[in-house]
Amino acid sequence: MPSLKTEQQLTTTALIEAALFLSREALSLKKLTEICAVNLKEIKNSLKIIKTELEKNERGLVLLETPAGYRLGTKPETATYLEKFWEEENAEPPLSEAALETLAIVALKQPVTRMEIEKIRGVGAGGVLENLLKRDLVNIIGRKESLGRPLLYGVTETFMQHFGFKDLKELQEKLENINP
Secondary structure (H helix, E strand, O other), X not given: OOOOOOHXXXXXXXXXXXXXXXXXXXXXXXXXXXXXXXXXXXXXXXXXXXXXXXXXXXOOEEEEEEOOEEEEEEOHHHHHHHXXXXXXXXXXXXXXXXXXXXXXXXXXXXXXXXXXXXXXXXXXXXXXXXXXXXXOOEEEEEEOOOOOXXXXXXXXXHHHHHHOOOOHHHHHHXXXXXXX
């Protein structure tokens, strides 16, 4: 039996929903606490309410939890209906097969060097990695402690948001389910 919502919860819930709608980036729990001037428990309760409401079939949005916090996104099943209306003039072209292959390798093997990627793919990856760096889907996370100290690559928060992952742990769990 659902509990009755207090006036404060409704106010907090409405304020969080509006803040998430207006924000172009994810909002952390700390930021939401500052915006709403309530304690962390109330923020978490309101986020649960928003998530439950948005998970209903008649809703077109979802609440996404990312490493940086929470944000609103559209349900994937709405894409086929909406994409014909949002043909942006300056939209980036879709990722190439080479870029998707490289992203998959980085996601699976991170931290990974360019040479390791090239060994797996069997072709050069310099240009593809440069493009993925420009799109902020991968980043340089350090240098390998080996001869030449090659750069190490990993996926970014933008990658996580784009593909709908909360954190690296969730990504690893999904990958394990695909490839047991």
